[in-house]
Amino acid sequence: MxxxxxxxxxxxxxxxxxxxxxxxxxxxxxxxxxxxxxxxxxxxxxxxxxxxxxxxxxxxxxxxxxxxxxxxxxxxxxxxxxxxxxxxxxxxxxxxxxxxxxxxxxxxxxxxxxxxxxxxxxxxxxxxxxxxxxxxxxxxxxxxxxxxxxxxxxxxSPWLIICAFLVALFLAIGKRRHELILLENDANNHRQVFDGFSPEMLEQMATIVMASLIMSYSLYTFLADNILMMVTIPIVVYGLFRYLFLVNSRNMGGEPEVMFKDREIVTCIVLWAVVAIGALVI
Known part of the structure; x- marks a missing residue:
């Protein structure tokens, strides 16, 4: 038990x-x-x-x-x-x-x-x-x-709060898309919110959120006390694109934690942490 x-x-x-x-x-x-x-x-x-x-x-x-x-x-x-x-x-x-x-x-x-x-x-x-x-x-x-x-x-920073919100929204939309495809005709029986939705619509929403996230994070780095934080922008962009690739091409959006099983994303997270901490400390 x-x-x-x-x-x-x-x-x-x-x-x-x-x-x-x-x-x-x-x-x-x-x-x-x-x-x-x-x-x-x-x-x-x-x-x-x-x-x-x-x-x-x-x-x-x-x-x-x-x-x-x-x-x-x-x-x-x-x-x-x-x-x-x-x-x-x-x-x-x-x-x-x-x-x-x-x-x-x-x-x-x-x-x-x-x-x-x-x-x-x-x-x-x-x-x-x-x-x-x-x-x-x-x-x-x-x-x-x-x-x-x-x-x-x-x-x-309020920018980090916005980024946290957009990251969670991006992952949640990816999960909904995965469930919609997995359940097919039973989707509405499992979740009423799937009524009227399509994978294409959720993909558009994910694209909008990802673009907003990249812009918000970029603004945060521009306004940070240490301008070296801008160096982390390409790392963040690659991480987001890689996750979007896994969601759409390999249908891995059901559980966001699967990204920790992807070597490229894990490397990206570790690299971002090292570079961000280094930039903040300098």
């Missing part, structure tokens, strides 16, 4: 919470041990919140997940895990998460609660509204970034 509970929290998705470390990295507090403790605590808090929300979402969607070729194997949809056990575990995770959040600071607790209720509302209602669903996911991503800054009480 413990194994099924752990799978239901989707630890493979927790990498999304790494955005909480943006604050400590871009504020150049690399050697501030106290801030690292706070950032790691904030990261663990959001991992527990995310895990509990995945469980709650699987409980809500268990009937629809059973018609999905991949999601029907999830512990709750496949009835390997009882709903009562799953819900109890989710509540325990939330108690631990909000207790830790309250110890970090009251502002962090508030944004953690805001994030939790936003995603719950998304699971119950917003995910059934076309376009609003992917925008909500992106807002949740931004709340993570803001929470990481609030945890250590540092400010962050």
């Amino acid at each position: 413990l194994h099924e509970l752990l799978i239901s929290t989707r630890p493979k998705q927790w990498y999304k919470n790494l955005v909480l470390f943006i604050g400590i990295i871009f504020s150049l507090n690399f050697f501030n041990l106290h801030m690292w403790v706070l950032s790691i605590s904030a990261f663990l808090t959001f991992c527990m919140i995310s895990g509990s929300e995945y469980i709650i979402n699987d409980i809500i969607d268990k009937e629809k997940d059973r018609i999905h070729p991949r999601k029907r194997n999830r512990p709750i949809a496949s009835e390997k895990l009882k709903v009562s056990y799953a819900l109890s575990f989710a509540i325990i995770l939330l108690i631990f998460a909000f207790t830790i959040a309250s110890q970090i600071n009251i502002q962090f607790l508030r944004i953690s609660l805001a994030y939790f209720f936003l995603i719950i509302y998304y699971s119950l209602y917003l995910k059934h509204i076309a376009i609003v669903d992917v925008i909500t996911i992106s807002i949740g991503f931004v709340l993570r970034a803001v929470a990481g800054c609030i945890a250590i009480k540092v400010s962050i």
Whole structure:
């Protein structure tokens, strides 16, 4: 049962919470041990919140997940895990998460609660509204970034917040396109938001978002204190084009984390991190 509970929290998705470390990295507090403790605590808090929300979402969607070729194997949809056990575990995770959040600071607790209720509302209602669903996911991503800054009480460039929003929107649209192609005629039965959508329309939306992201990131580097950040623009452009290639040519948009299995994208991420940190430190 413990194994099924752990799978239901989707630890493979927790990498999304790494955005909480943006604050400590871009504020150049690399050697501030106290801030690292706070950032790691904030990261663990959001991992527990995310895990509990995945469980709650699987409980809500268990009937629809059973018609999905991949999601029907999830512990709750496949009835390997009882709903009562799953819900109890989710509540325990939330108690631990909000207790830790309250110890970090009251502002962090508030944004953690805001994030939790936003995603719950998304699971119950917003995910059934076309376009609003992917925008909500992106807002949740931004709340993570803001929470990481609030945890250590540092400010962050509005441009980075915009970029975080656009990155999440780009990934969400890619995932929707993959689901639409995978489910074919059953797409509307799984998600009502697919009604009226086509792969071509989602491709156009992804193109618009990617162009906006490149422009926003470029403006951020132009306005940064260290103009050397402009060196990272080609790296970002290549990474985005490579991901778009994987989504369209190899149909790998179903789970954005598959990009970590692509050698070119992993190399791109590592290179961007090294160059960006180097530019900020100089």
